[in-house]
Amino acid sequence: MQGDFYDRLTRLPNRCFLAQELSQKFNSVKQNLTESFAVLLLDLDRFQVVDDNLAYGIEDQLIIALARRLEAYTRHHDIVVHLGSGEFAILLNSIKDVSYVQQIAERIYKELVLPFYIKGHEVFINVCIGIALSKKDYQQPEDILRDADIAMHYAKKLGRSCYQIFNTAMHDEAVEVLKLENDLRRAIERQEFRLHYQPIVLLENKQIVGFEALVRWQHPQRGLMYPSEFISLAEETGLITALDYWVLREACHQMRTWQLKFPDASLDTISVNISGKQLLRSDFLDQVKQVLQETKLEPHCLKLEITESSLIKNISTAVNIIEELKALGIQFSMDDFGTGYSSLSYLYNFPINTLKLDRSFIQKMNESRQKLEIVKAIVTLALNLDMEVVAEGIETANQHAQLKVLKCTYGQGFLFSKALERQGVEVFLESELLAQKYYKQTKPQYNSEEQFSREQLLIHIERLKQELEELKQEKTDLEILLEMTNEHSSVVELELHKEISDHQKAEAALQEVNKKLQSLSCIDSLTQIANRRRFDQAIAQEWWRMAREKHPLALIFCDVDYFKKYNDCYGHQAGDFCLKQVAQIISSVLDRPGDLVARYGGEEFAVILPNTDSEGATKVAQKIQLQLRNAQLVHGDSAISDYVTMSLGIASTIPTPESNPDALIAKADKALYQAKMQGRDRFVLSKTGDSNQ
Ligand code: C2E
Ligand code: CA
Ligand code: CA
Secondary structure (H helix, E strand, O other), X not given: OHHHHEOOOOOOEOHHHHHHHHHHHHHHHHOOOOOOXXXXXXXXXXXXXXXXXXXXXXXXXHHHHHHHHHHHOOOOOOEEEEEEOOEEEEEEOOOOOXXXXXXXXXXXXXXXXXXXXXXXXXXXXXXXXXXXXXXXXXXXXXXXXXXXXXXXXHHHXXXXXXXXXXXXXXXXXXXXXXXXXXXXXXXXXXXXXXXXXXXXXXXXXXXXXXXXXXXXXXXXXXXXXXXXXXXXXXXXXXXXHHHHHHHHHHHHHHHHHHHXXXXXXXXXXXXXXXXXXXXXXXXXXXXXXXXXXHHOOOHHHEEEEEEHHHHHXXXXXXXXXXXXXXXXXXXXXXXXEOOOOOOHXXXXXXXXXXXXXXXXXXXXXXXXXXXHHHHHHHHHHHHXXXXXXXXXXXXXXXXXXXXXXXXXXXXXXXXXXXXXXHHHHHXXXXXXXXXXXXXXHOOHHHOOOOOOOHHHHHHHHHHHHHHHHHHHHHHHHHHHHHHHHOOOOHHHHHHHHHHHHHHHXXXXXXHHHHHHHHHHOOEOOOOOOEOXXXXXXXXXXXXXXXXXXXXXXXXXXXXXXXXXXXXXXXXXXXXHHHHHHHHHXXXXXXXXXXXXXXXXXXXXXXXXXXXXXXXXXXXXXXXXXXXXXXXXXXXXXXXXXXXXOEEEEEXXXXXXXXXXXXXXXXXXXXXXXXXXXXXXXXXXXXXXXXXXX
């Protein structure tokens, strides 16, 4: 009998015991006999061993140690229950008030952040605690457990260890999540998922070697949603396996299509993110085989990206599955390296081909010498283990240059390209190939170590146009000369004609690409950020989304001051370069996935900031101005400064479903106009109308 109510490992009361205890309490409540009580749910989120020579199989002992510590730091009339693996519950009896519960939770929590010593290892744990207090309107034991669970999930979502006490706002949020979960269940059959593809490039010359497929959800009401908004929900609900399967099939199919369509593009691999749950499924191997067979993609062109944290609990099974898939020729990347357990010893255990260095490392690389050394050490180690390294999230030319010096081979990041829609990728590839072709054909004066990127292609078009004009002039001169001397030098003329027509063809082809680029793609061809078309889409989507969520939406218009003078002073090519710099500066300030900067037209940029009020938008505007000032782009012809400056107009509002973004756009536009009128190099916030330097 004893065994039915007690857990064998920890010798603590178990789930059945708790159920019985709670139902007794609920009976007493009905008879008004009991004092207040609370249920505290605790989940061991993850643990970390400080010593790098991690020993396996310490989890059971850790759970026993945790059980003892919980017992030691609760009062004698509280009941500590082991629910299973890393889950515990504590029934807190005789509760006076909320602050009393808080005190207990804090005491427990403080004890749990101290390290455990297991088998000579120092082990740190992360726990999330959810608490619910007994209430009159609870009908049955499940009600209080449900609310403690909601609070625990809330704590989990906040990341890091912490505790949360249940409140009704959490309940409302849980209902929202439930709605989203229902939508998610139907999203696959309704074909609402989309794939975007982010180029992975060879750092040496920026040549595209493959893509990473990144999923997006075109939600019928909420607009385009990013993985951060639904992947963890998909994981919790198990829907991730269906989603990952869809992504795998779609990505393989697309890659095969591109390989056939662009045989000269040397597209080596398509990288697909696979959650641990999906990889560990017994039928995953068969799924992959089937997808490859159906799509006719060569196995070595598929690279599966996995994170170490998703596999940590089942290392040996995971390693077996990876080995089996590798035997088929499929490659593996360790994603987000450095964010999970980051134990270098794991690298030896996982038979992977590629290590993807997390973008947090790249971002911090310039902060100190040590941080740079860490990146250097990881790259060196990986190369010594015959792994390739892909640096993630490269945003600046400086980071690019440094990584090249560190011998990191591949990279991915906004500096090269954001994730693009299918058509965007095709235009990108077409222009890249054309650039390569003309790079080979053109005269030695264009030779350079680097292959042409799209920006260079545009400069190239300009050069060709100029050259064409010169040739035409030359031809006319020659014709006059021929007439004058009355000699027939048809060979020279033929040569000349040929050259002119070659250039004309080249120009026509390039202009064709250029046009396509603008009409098809959502990317502005000069600055590589979103274009006006994308802006129009995005503002409408975000308007709807914010209207539903009743959150503010902010818009900033930024206009480069005295830009015409800049062009007059330095020429159009420099002007283009300036706009690219400005686009990059604005992009670098935006750090949330939903934020968007678009080229609105000419030298004007628009920044869409969902979930942002006037105050938040003002901070962003200040940052943009600060970054631009720090960049010190020299402007010899500016009437107000030695450097390039910008005027900004800010507006924010809480959208309503009955209206549209036009008023917001007009407000931001008016504010920008005011900023210009007030002397430029400043921002104006629409609501108050005041300005700032
Ligand atoms: P990840 O695998 O680390 O993917 C890279 C993320 O970094 C992408 O975000 C990408 O847009 C973003 N990124 C790329 N370059 C830069 C840069 O220069 N700067 C900054 N700040 N960010 C950059 P995204 O698309 O929002 O994806 C987020 C995460 O969602 C992915 O992280 C991946 O873990 C997960 N995910 C995406 N697609 C799938 C999928 O199909 N299946 C599964 N299981 N997970 C997915
Ligand atoms: Ca990834
Ligand atoms: Ca990653």
